[in-house]
Structure formats: structure tokens, C-alpha cells
Amino acid sequence: MPHSKGVPGLWRLAALNLLRNPGRSIAVLLGVLLVAGTAFAGGLITLGVNHAVETGLARLGADLMVVPKGSVDATHTALVMGEPVAFYMDGAILGQVAAIPGVRAASPQIYVETLSSSACCTGRMMLVGYDPESDFTVKPWLRYVLNRALDPDEIIVGNHVLGLTGDPMKFYGTDFRIAARLDPTGMGMDETVFLPATAVWEMAKNSVTLAEEPLAIPDGHVSAILVGLNDPAQAPEIARQIESQISGVSVVTAGQITQGVSDDLDGLMTYLLPIIVGVLLVVLVLFVILFAAIAHERSREIGLLRALGATVRQAIAALLMEAAFMGGLGGLAGVLAGYAVYGLFKTAIMVSYTLPFLYPNATQLISLGVAVVALAALGGALAAAYPAWRLTRLDPHHAIHAR
Amino acid sequence: MNFLSRNWRGLLFIFLGLFTVFGAHYFLDTCADAGHFMHMGDKEIHMGCTWTERGVIGVGGLVAFMGLAMLIARESWRGLSLAAAGAGALMILIPLYLIPTCAMPNMPCNLSLKPGSLLLGGLVLVAGLISMIRFRKLDGAEAR
Numbered sequence: 001m002p003h004s005k006g007v008p009g010l011w012r013l014a015a016l017n018l019l020r021n022p023g024r025s026i027a028v029l030l031g032v033l034l035v036a037g038t039a040f041a042g043g044l045i046t047l048g049v050n051h052a053v054e055t056g057l058a059r060l061g062a063d064l065m066v067v068p069k070g071s072v073d074a075t076h077t078a079l080v081m082g083e084p085v086a087f088y089m090d091g092a093i094l095g096q097v098a099a100i101p102g103v104r105a106a107s108p109q110i111y112v113e114t115l116s117s118s119a120c121c122t123g124r125m126m127l128v129g130y131d132p133e134s135d136f137t138v139k140p141w142l143r144y145v146l147n148r149a150l151d152p153d154e155i156i157v158g159n160h161v162l163g164l165t166g167d168p169m170k171f172y173g174t175d176f177r178i179a180a181r182l183d184p185t186g187m188g189m190d191e192t193v194f195l196p197a198t199a200v201w202e203m204a205k206n207s208v209t210l211a212e213e214p215l216a217i218p219d220g221h222v223s224a225i226l227v228g229l230n231d232p233a234q235a236p237e238i239a240r241q242i243e244s245q246i247s248g249v250s251v252v253t254a255g256q257i258t259q260g261v262s263d264d265l266d267g268l269m270t271y272l273l274p275i276i277v278g279v280l281l282v283v284l285v286l287f288v289i290l291f292a293a294i295a296h297e298r299s300r301e302i303g304l305l306r307a308l309g310a311t312v313r314q315a316i317a318a319l320l321m322e323a324a325f326m327g328g329l330g331g332l333a334g335v336l337a338g339y340a341v342y343g344l345f346k347t348a349i350m351v352s353y354t355l356p357f358l359y360p361n362a363t364q365l366i367s368l369g370v371a372v373v374a375l376a377a378l379g380g381a382l383a384a385a386y387p388a389w390r391l392t393r394l395d396p397h398h399a400i401h402a403r
Numbered sequence: 404m405n406f407l408s409r410n411w412r413g414l415l416f417i418f419l420g421l422f423t424v425f426g427a428h429y430f431l432d433t434c435a436d437a438g439h440f441m442h443m444g445d446k447e448i449h450m451g452c453t454w455t456e457r458g459v460i461g462v463g464g465l466v467a468f469m470g471l472a473m474l475i476a477r478e479s480w481r482g483l484s485l486a487a488a489g490a491g492a493l494m495i496l497i498p499l500y501l502i503p504t505c506a507m508p509n510m511p512c513n514l515s516l517k518p519g520s521l522l523l524g525g526l527v528l529v530a531g532l533i534s535m536i537r538f539r540k541l542d543g544a545e546a547r
């Protein structure tokens with residue numbers, strides 16, 4: 001049997017053998033599907049969360065955030081998920097922060113939580129008012145998406161905020177127009193609306209007469225101060241200085257945000273890993289039992305193949321290919337099912353575990369899928385290796401007459 | 404041939420239909436389940452997703468009824484399977500186009516009811532299409 005024709009023939013034999021007992025094959029395929037799907041979803045989540053954190057922190061553009069003491073967790077949730085927050089501290093802190101050696105730039109922001117919309121069905125949103133004079137984090141995106149400053153009634157919206165450019169939006173009774181939309185980051189900025197701080201003060205003043213509930217921001221107060229450093233590596237040290245020199249504030253560093261996301265991701269993986277390992281063990285045992293049974297059923301067939309001139313290697317290859325084929329097929333189905341089910345419940349998972357997510361690029365996604373399918377095929381072949389090896393040790397004559 | 408082998412189609416659709424009805428009612432959240440309402444003066448009004456849920460529950464009930472019909476009129480298995488696949492497609496179309504859920508992606512209905520309905524609809528659609536195939540070992544000579 002020439003090798004070039006033999007291999008496709010063995011693949012065909014492997015595929016036909018799986019159809020001999022479809023019920024048994026489907027049970028094993030479902031097991032592989034479950035392991036491969038969960039593993040693929042776990043890998044996708046890890047890649048996507050890391051991609052989102054990198055993109056989001058690059059977009060944030062600040063090395064530190066100074067917030068009122070006790071607001072660190074709320075800030076983390078707002079930055080990562082866009083959950084609306086509103087807390088305030090004395091604006092005079094800005095001067096104290098800017099005077100600390102090593103600080104290159106400092107700019108205040110005001111956070112406002114919108115009221116529930118009376119129109120179906122937009123929920124609450126977070127508004128961020130920035131100071132156009134000192135700002136160094138919003139203006140670079142403005143130059144990129146708009147190339148001009150915002151008019152007093154204009155806003156710039158995160159990627160997930162509904163509406164088209166030019167569409168009206170009403171907050172606390174004041175009308176605004178969407179001037180531009182930002183690229184997705186996978187972080188809370190996608191759910192946020194940005195506008196100049198002057199517009200926020202004007203909106204607060206008008207809310208007394210125009211809104212169902214007035215917007216109360218204490219005079220001269222701000223929510224956070226974004227800080228740029230001359231040397232970003234000094235962030236932990238300068239954060240300690242700020243906290244020790246200025247009372248009533250906490251400092252959030254980019255490293256803390258990354259660490260917080262990493263801890264939340266660990267929390268999710270703590271649930272996923274035991275599922276993957278548990279099902280993997282069950283599937284491996286199923287594979288060994290299945291192929292031991294197949295080897296027993298086929299002893300006569302393999303003996304005939306050997307008697308007709310097939311080598312030991314070809315006889316082993318026939319069984320291993322069948323196992324690899326089944327593993328690969330289950331792996332491919334698992335990758336597709338994992339991608340589809342994860343896609344459906346992505347937002348729910350991310351919201352439950354406070355995780356940001358941005359789909360990785362196509363190359364990474366395809367590489368992950370190929371790796372999972374290859375591992376499933378390899379795992380199947382390895383699980384079938386022992387029964388296959390035992391079968392080929394039989395003498396062809398004994399194998400034919402074994403049953 | 405035992406009861407399960409003879410009636411697997413009917414039992415499968417009764418299970419999927421009831422799973423949809425109870426799943427949508429007790430486990431898949433609408434905005435109202437999470438305490439979100441529209442306000443019109445002093446009145447609290449249900450958001451659109453409440454009607455999405457009722458639509459999905461209705462179609463789930465229909466799927467369970469088709470399963471029951473398959474048990475009673477077994478000769479109609481192929482037509483009823485096709486109809487069940489159509490009901491699965493309807494379960495997908497309801498939250499997407501026919502009675503859409505709320506607009507903001509992070510609203511409770513979009514985190515729970517919508518993906519759950521799409522998954523259940525997909526399962527019913529695939530089960531309906533597979534059920535149209537005659538399986539020699541399971542169906543024997545009875546199903547033609």
C-alpha cells in the first residue's frame with residue numbers, strides 16, 4: 001500500500017468507524033465539545049481582558065488619579081465598567097497636587113450620574129466634565145475624532161452610548177448634541193459622556209427649574225484630579241507623597257487598576273478551571289474506555305489488516321487517527337459553540353465580575369482556536385495510544401481468531 | 404423498541420418547550436425583575452422587555468404543545484419537527500426584531516433575557532432540524 005494513498009484511506013476508515021456506533025461517538029464528542037468550549041472561552045476572556053486594559057489605560061492618558069478618600073472602589077468600577085458614580089472633594093486640592101515635584105500636569109474632572117431616562121429604555125449614564133484649560137486626557141481624543149473644541153451644547157460619547165452624531169440628548173433638562181463618538185476601549189469609557197466642565201455647571205444651575213430632580217454639586221468642588229508625571233515609573237512613590245501631604249484623598253495608579261482587573265479575572269478563573277479540569281478527566285477516561293472497547297471489537301479487523309500486509313505502524317495509525325479525528329472534531333465544535341455562547345453572555349459575565357473586555361484581533365483569535373482544536377486532537381490520540389499499542393502486540397493469527 | 408426510543412422527538416420538544424417557559428419566567432431577568440421601570444408622572448410603566456419575555460414564553464408553550472402533538476400523532480413527526488424549527492427561529496427573532504429588548508446594552512434584559520432567548524431559540528431550531536432526519540436505529544421501520 002503506497003503511503004500517499006494509504007493516509008487518506010486511513011482517514012476515511014477512521015471517519016466511517018465513528019459512524020458505526022453514532023450514539024457512543026456523540027457522547028464522547030459532547031464531552032470533548034464541553035472541555036474545548038470552556039477552554040476556548042477561558043482563553044478568549046483572558047486575551048480580551050488584557051487587550052481591554054491595555055487599550056483603556058492608554059486612552060485614559062493619566063498616570064495617577066486623585067479621588068476623595070473612600071472612593072477608590074467606586075472609581076475602579078467606573079473606570080472599568082462605566083458604572084455611574086458621583087463624589088466630590090474641594091477643588092483647591094488641584095493646586096496642592098500640581099505643586100508636588102515630579103507632577104507634569106494635573107487636571108480636574110467632575111462626575112455626574114444621570115437620572116433614569118423617562119424614554120424607553122436607556123437607564124443611567126455617567127457624565128464626565130473636563131476642564132478645557134488644563135485637560136491633557138480628553139483633548140487628544142478630541143483632536144483625533146473632531147479636530148476642534150466642543151461647543152457649549154456639544155458632547156462626545158463613548159462607543160456604546162446610543163445615538164448618531166448630531167442626535168440630541170437631554171440631561172437634567174438641558175439639551176445637548178452628540179458631536180463625535182470614540183473608538184471602543186472595552187472599559188468604562190465606552191459607556192461615558194464627556195463634556196466641558198462649564199457645561200456641567202450650567203446644567204446644574206438650570207436643573208433647578210428644568211429637571212425632575214436638581215443636580216447638586218457643591219461650589220468649587222471636583223470629583224477627581226488626573227495627574228501626568230514626568231517619569232511614569234515614579235507613580236507609586238508620588239502616589240504615597242500625595243496621600244501623606246494632602247488629607248482626605250486617595251490615589252489610584254494605573255498599576256492598581258491592572259491589579260484590580262487581574263484579581264477579578266482570577267475570581268472568574270477560579271470557577272472555570274475546576275470545570276475544565278473535572279470535565280477533562282471524565283473525557284480522558286471516556287476516551288480510554290471507548291478506544292479499549294473499539295480495540296477489542298476490531299481485533300479481528302486489525303488482525304486481517306496485518307495479515308494483508310499492513311505494518312504495525314499503519315495498524316496503530318488507523319486507531320490513533322480515529323481518536324485524533326474524534327478529538328479534533330469535538331474540539332472544532334467546542335470552539336464554535338464556546339465562541340457563540342460566550343458572545344451571547346459576554347456582557348453578563350463581564351458585568352458580574354467587573355471585567356473590561358475588547359475582542360482580540362483575528363490572528364490571536366484564530367491562533368487560540370487552532371491551538372484548542374490541535375490540543376483536543378492530540379489529547380484524543382494520546383488517550384487512545386495505550387489500547388492501540390496493546391492491540392498491535394497481538395499476533396495477526398490470534399487477533400483474527402480472538403473472538 | 405422501548406417508550407423512549409419511540410417517542411424521543413415528542414419528549415425532547417416537551418422538555419425544550421417547558422424549559423423555555425420556566426427558564427424565561429423564573430431565571431431570565433427583564434428590567435422590571437431588576438426594579439427598572441419607566442416613569443410617567445407618578446406611574447411606573449413596564450419597559451418593552453416585559454413583552455419580549457411574554458412572547459418567548461408563549462412560543463416556548465407552543466413548542467411544548469408540538470411535542471405533545473408528536474406523541475399523539477406520531478405519523479406527523481416530520482412536519483411538526485419543521486414547525487418546531489420555525490418556532491425556534493421565532494424565539495430568536497422576538498428579542499432581536501419583533502419585540503426588541505431595551506436599547507442600552509447593559510440593561511438587565513440585555514444581559515439575561517436576550518442572550519438566554521437566543522440560546523434557547525438556537526437549541527430549539529437545531530433540535531427541530533435534527534429531528535427531521537430519520538434515524539434507522541432509533542426510528543426503526545415505523546418512521547417514514
